[in-house]
Amino acid sequence: MDARTLRRLFLDLLGRPPLEGERSEWGGRTRAALVETILPTEEFWQNWIEEQLYFFLLVDNFRPATEGVRALPGLLAQGKLGVREALHRICLSSSFERRNPGPDTFVSVVMEQVLGLTVQKTVRELEIGKRIYDGARGTFLGKPGNSQADLVHIAISDPRALHCFLEREHQRILRRPMPADLAEEWVARLEREELAFADILRGWLVSAEYERRLRSSLPQPNHMFVRALHVDLMGRPPDELETQRFRTALDGLSDATPLRSLLARLILDSGKVRLPERGAIADPAAWIRGQFERLMGRQPEGGELAVFLQAFEDPACRPATVLYAIVSHPEYQTW
Amino acid sequence: MQSLDRRTFLGGSAAGLATALTSSAAALQPKPKRAILVALAGGIRTRETFGSPANVPNLLRIAEQGVVYSRTRASNLGHFGATLSIFTGIAEPRGIRDNTRGTDPTLFEYLRKDLGWAANDVWVSTSGGVQEANVSYSLHPEYGQAFGANTLDGDGIFNAEFKQILEAYGRPRVMEAREGELLDQMRGAIGAAGGAERPDSEALARVERFLLDELRRGTQDLTGLGASDAKAFRVARNLLAVFRPRLLGVVARDADVAHRSFNDYVQVIRRNDAMLGELFDALQADPDLAESTALFILPEFGRDADLNSRRGLDHGDGSDDLRQVSLVCCGPDFRRGATVQEEVRTIDVCNTLCDHLGANPRYARGKRLPRLMT
Numbered sequence: 001m002d003a004r005t006l007r008r009l010f011l012d013l014l015g016r017p018p019l020e021g022e023r024s025e026w027g028g029r030t031r032a033a034l035v036e037t038i039l040p041t042e043e044f045w046q047n048w049i050e051e052q053l054y055f056f057l058l059v060d061n062f063r064p065a066t067e068g069v070r071a072l073p074g075l076l077a078q079g080k081l082g083v084r085e086a087l088h089r090i091c092l093s094s095s096f097e098r099r100n101p102g103p104d105t106f107v108s109v110v111m112e113q114v115l116g117l118t119v120q121k122t123v124r125e126l127e128i129g130k131r132i133y134d135g136a137r138g139t140f141l142g143k144p145g146n147s148q149a150d151l152v153h154i155a156i157s158d159p160r161a162l163h164c165f166l167e168r169e170h171q172r173i174l175r176r177p178m179p180a181d182l183a184e185e186w187v188a189r190l191e192r193e194e195l196a197f198a199d200i201l202r203g204w205l206v207s208a209e210y211e212r213r214l215r216s217s218l219p220q221p222n223h224m225f226v227r228a229l230h231v232d233l234m235g236r237p238p239d240e241l242e243t244q245r246f247r248t249a250l251d252g253l254s255d256a257t258p259l260r261s262l263l264a265r266l267i268l269d270s271g272k273v274r275l276p277e278r279g280a281i282a283d284p285a286a287w288i289r290g291q292f293e294r295l296m297g298r299q300p301e302g303g304e305l306a307v308f309l310q311a312f313e314d315p316a317c318r319p320a321t322v323l324y325a326i327v328s329h330p331e332y333q334t335w
Numbered sequence: 336m337q338s339l340d341r342r343t344f345l346g347g348s349a350a351g352l353a354t355a356l357t358s359s360a361a362a363l364q365p366k367p368k369r370a371i372l373v374a375l376a377g378g379i380r381t382r383e384t385f386g387s388p389a390n391v392p393n394l395l396r397i398a399e400q401g402v403v404y405s406r407t408r409a410s411n412l413g414h415f416g417a418t419l420s421i422f423t424g425i426a427e428p429r430g431i432r433d434n435t436r437g438t439d440p441t442l443f444e445y446l447r448k449d450l451g452w453a454a455n456d457v458w459v460s461t462s463g464g465v466q467e468a469n470v471s472y473s474l475h476p477e478y479g480q481a482f483g484a485n486t487l488d489g490d491g492i493f494n495a496e497f498k499q500i501l502e503a504y505g506r507p508r509v510m511e512a513r514e515g516e517l518l519d520q521m522r523g524a525i526g527a528a529g530g531a532e533r534p535d536s537e538a539l540a541r542v543e544r545f546l547l548d549e550l551r552r553g554t555q556d557l558t559g560l561g562a563s564d565a566k567a568f569r570v571a572r573n574l575l576a577v578f579r580p581r582l583l584g585v586v587a588r589d590a591d592v593a594h595r596s597f598n599d600y601v602q603v604i605r606r607n608d609a610m611l612g613e614l615f616d617a618l619q620a621d622p623d624l625a626e627s628t629a630l631f632i633l634p635e636f637g638r639d640a641d642l643n644s645r646r647g648l649d650h651g652d653g654s655d656d657l658r659q660v661s662l663v664c665c666g667p668d669f670r671r672g673a674t675v676q677e678e679v680r681t682i683d684v685c686n687t688l689c690d691h692l693g694a695n696p697r698y699a700r701g702k703r704l705p706r707l708m709t
Contacts, residue, residue, distance in 0.1 A: 057432050057466065101594035102643065104651030105431055108413060112430040119413075120428040130651065134644065245497050252491025254459070254471035254483060258542035259492070262507070270504040307524035316513040325521035 001031055004297030008214055009205075011335045012173060013038050015047040016227040016237050023294070035205045039198050045073035052090060054223065055168065056113060057099060060248055064093040082194030087114070087165065088156045092149060103130035107151065114155045115141075116164035162187045166200070173204055174213050217334040222250035225260060225333055232295055232327065233264070233273045261328040268320045275319045284312050288322065295326050368692050369628040370666075371571070371583045371618070372684065373611065376418040376467075377564075377590030378650045379634040381405070381661045383604050390604050393612030394663065397630065399672055401665025402707055406678045409636035409658055412650060415466055417635035417681070418586060422470050424685030424699025436469045440698055442685045443471065443582065444478035449694035452581055454538060457484040459584035460571040462563035467586050475698070484584065485542070487574070489566030492546065493554040501550065545577055560599055561606040564589040568610030572617045575624065582692065585614070593638055593648040600638075600648060629666025629691060631684055636660060666691075668708055675706050 001009070006026055010018045013035075018026065026034055038044050049072050058064060068089055075081040090096060091114065100109045107129035111117045119126045128138045129151055137146045143154045155161055166186050170178045178186070189196050204210060220228065226246040230238040238246065246263060250256040267273060281287045288308045292300040300308065308325075311317045326332055384391045385398075385405070411417040416429030423439040443457045461467035472483025491497075510518070552573065557565045564587035571585045587607055593600035611632070619625045638648040640656040650657055662684065668691075682701035689696040690703050 055434075057434065100432075101591075102647070102649035102651070104649055105414075105594070108431050113432055118428065118430075242500065245500050248494075249492045249497045251468065252461075252488030254468040254486030255454075255480075258539050259546060261539055262543045262546060265507040266501060266504040269507045272504070301528055303528055304524045304526075308521050311517040311521050314513070314517055316511060317517045318514070321514055321518055322521065325518050326525070329522055329525045331526050 001026065001029060001034065002297075003027065003293050005031065005214055006034075007297040008335050009034060011220070011224060011228065013044055013047065013205075015050065015224055016231050019231060020235060031210075032206045035202055039202060040077060042073050042077040045076040048076070049073055049086070050223070051172065052087065054221075056090065056096065056109075058090065058093075058095050060244065062095045062099040063244070064090065064095040066093055066095075069093055069095075079195055082190075083165065083197045084156060084162065084190070084194060087161075088152065091152045091156065097148065103133040106133055106148065110151055110155045114152075114164065115158060115160045116167070117160070159187060159191060162190050166190065169197075169201070170204065173201070174207075174209050175216055175218070176209075176213075217331075219330070220333050220335050222256055223247040224335065225256075226250065226263075229260075229264060229267065229327060233267050233323070235274065257330075260333065264324060264327045268324055273320070273323075275323070278315075278319060281319065285309055287319075288312065291322060291326060295323075295332055367581065367627060369579075369581050369583075369624065370688055370692060371575075371585065371614070371628060371630045372421075372688065373585045373587070373614075373630070373632040374418055374421050375590060375607065375632070375634040376414065376586050376588040377603070377634075378414070378593065378636050378638050378657075379590050379604060379660070380637040380648075380656050381659070382656065383601060385661050387601075390601060391608040393608045393615060394632065396612070397615055397632065397665050398663045401630070401663055402670050402673045402675060402704075404662040404664070404675050404677075404679050404704065406676060407633060407660050407662040407681055407683075408678055409634075409660060409681045412636050412653075412657065414588070414591070414635070415469075418467070418588075419470055421633070421635060421681050421684055422584070423473070424682045424696055424701040426680075426682050426700075432466070434466055434469065437473050438475055440473050440475045440478040440482075440696075441470060441484070442689055442694075442696060442699075443484035443584075444473060444475070444482040445689050445694040445696045445699075446582060446692055447482040447484075448478060450581075450692070454483075454485060455541065455578050456581040458571075458574050458578060458580045458582075459484045459486040459586060460567045460574060461486060461488045461584075461586040462490050462567040462588055467588075470584075470586065484582070487570060489554060489570040490563035493549055493566055493570065495555050498550055498555050506547075545574075548577075549573060560592070561589045561603040563587075564603065564607050565610050568607070568614050572614050575614075575617060576621075579624070582688070590634075594643075595645055595647045597642060597646055597648060626667055629664065629669065629688075631662070631664050631688065633662040633681060633684065634660045635681065662704075664704065664707055670707065670709050673706070675704075677705055679704055 007017050009031060010016060053059060053063065072086050072089065076086060097106065100106045107126055108119045111119050111122065111126065125141060129140050132138045132140055132145045132151050133148055135146055140151060140154050141158055145151060145154055163183065167178055186200050223243060226243050227237050230236060250259055253259055285305065288305060289299055292298060308322065312322060384394060388395055409417060410426035411420045411428060413429060413431045415431055415433050419429060419437055420426045422441040423437060425439045427439065446452055447457060459471060467488060468486045471486040472480050554566055554569050557569060567585055567587050571583055574580060575583060589603045590600055592603055618628055636650060637657045637660050638650050639652040640654040643649050680701060683704050685699045686696050686701040687704045
């Protein structure tokens with residue numbers, strides 16, 4: 001694996017770039033080996049849960065804090081639970097109900113987000129669902145129920161929920177819709193084998209399709225940027241609270257560029273970043289090349305290196321200025 | 336508008352005439368029109384506003400100086416889609432928790448593209464968190480991010496916890512001019528061979544400064560029920576003073592607390608009204624803004640006719656209380672103290688605003704509001 005593949009794979013699977021030790025451990029080794037190593041880890045499943053919570057907008061005040069949800073990454077990593085049951089537990093959490101108050105909102109969100117339905121085209125089911133939400137008996141999506149828990153259970157058990165979930169994950173990992181023929185096969189497999197998702201995902205990650213995805217770039221979502229910035233500048237991922245607070249602030253701007261840039265500058269100027277003294281950099285070209293490879297996953301082009309070297313010759317340019325130029329650039333903020 | 340009068344024209348000397356012509360030409364320049372659009376996205380019935388005057392003294396004060404459309408129909412009754420439809424002029428259904436941008440251009444995009452406005456001319460202050468940032472621009476191929484609004488969620492940024500974190504890192508050091516130049520050179524060089532976009536350092540620095548200053552102003556100290564909306568109004572007021580935007584949107588949504596408590600819902604309405612009054616007063620206190628700014632205020636939809644089992648108000652019964660809201664428009668060119676009974680739609684706001692400010696909302700499906708102008 002080259003530096004870019006390694007960086008993007010880490011960002012896809014763990015939501016952060018590799019740490020220094022991981023870069024030296026995995027550079028030059030195969031993608032398949034890395035996937036094999038990461039998929040069974042609790043860190044991978046923790047990141048997967050974060051993605052699901054974000055999809056349901058169960059963040060900040062609505063983040064589920066119950067032991068049932070907090071235990072999910074461990075159970076998923078140990079193979080004691082499948083993704084369908086994990087989603088079921090998330091939707092049964094009191095946070096989900098608080099986030100989606102009232103029958104109309106609750107049932108609409110279950111139909112839209114769990115099943116991928118357009119409620120405006122399924123008004124009858126919506127009305128039945130709303131009555132079931134309020135405790136009346138009814139038949140929702142062909143199955144009987146009389147409570148909020150029944151509604152969630154019926155929706156999660158429906159094969160459309162698996163299709164909707166896999167479509168979302170395929171789009172997230174491979175950045176394109178599932179091919180129709182394979183979609184049917186994957187849904188059927190996950191219906192039969194509760195724990196098959198890791199295997200399906202493994203197939204996606206070692207495929208030629210993923211090679212194509214590695215060549216595409218999208219702007220990083222804010223939570224990924226926060227984690228990447230901490231790892232790249234401070235050598236550690238942020239804790240849950242730091243991630244949440246930085247991410248919430250960044251999400252507050254449609255164009256978070258100014259705040260991203262401000263956060264990068266705050267961290268660089270905080271004295272908490274291990275930076276070499278200017279005088280200790282004996283070979284500026286090698287140092288700049290190293291920063292490009294580490295932060296962008298590529299070597300600088302000739303023109304880029306020339307401008308950076310010329311700037312670095314000026315005493316006003318500090319090592320922190322070089323890093324700030326890179327991490328505040330849109331290219332750094334893609335993956 | 337001032338014109339060159341007959342006496343000045345006939346009686347003046349050549350020099351006087353030249354002076355008069357010059358100064359009159361400046362006076363003849365039309366003032367740039369501005370607008371503020373307040374979308375009460377939590378869902379508020381007219382019963383708790385115009386039907387309960389004690390709740391909204393400031394809204395009534397504004398309404399007396401403008402036009403009230405008392406039968407404004409909302410077609411879209413899901414939160415995210417309903418708000419978006421006000422900005423796009425198209426009532427396409429959207430998922431309540433959709434966290435993606437729409438495909439229909441927003442009024443910000445029409446205005447910025449047609450009128451060549453800069454990014455800092457158009458701001459939206461919201462309280463809706465991550466979803467609301469999606470109202471800033473669409474994925475429409477002819478418009479999109481390049482013509483979007485700056486959207487800022489006050490509650491996400493200006494809170495005590497975030498301020499604490501920033502304080503733990505300390506303030507960034509002031510960058511010397513030379514270092515700034517070198518930074519620009521390096522940033523500009525990255526990807527330059529491939530035609531990568533160069534970040535606008537000056538615009539970046541201006542917004543950075545605003546964020547840092549705002550954290551000092553104490554917006555984060557607004558707490559309690561309805562604090563998110565209160566911050567959205569406070570940030571809007573401060574944006575008005577700092578950037579003097581041509582269009583400023585405010586999206587408030589705390590009234591949705593109504594699902595679980597009618598009393599809390601009324602408290603939010605009252606607090607929002609007080610903050611609206613603060614915004615309006617700031618506008619009136621600045622003669623230039625007062626003479627050039629139109630204000631549009633409307634809920635995205637109403638709420639159910641009857642209380643639910645939790646003594647709250649949902650939004651799903653299809654009643655007139657839910658579907659019909661009151662829209663208030665107040666501005667220097669508008670009629671004063673008028674009420675229009677004719678049915679209009681929430682999506683008409685997009686067309687009316689674009690028309691008022693001089694843009695063409697090509698894809699919007701609303702109409703210009705009737706009987707608005709003097």
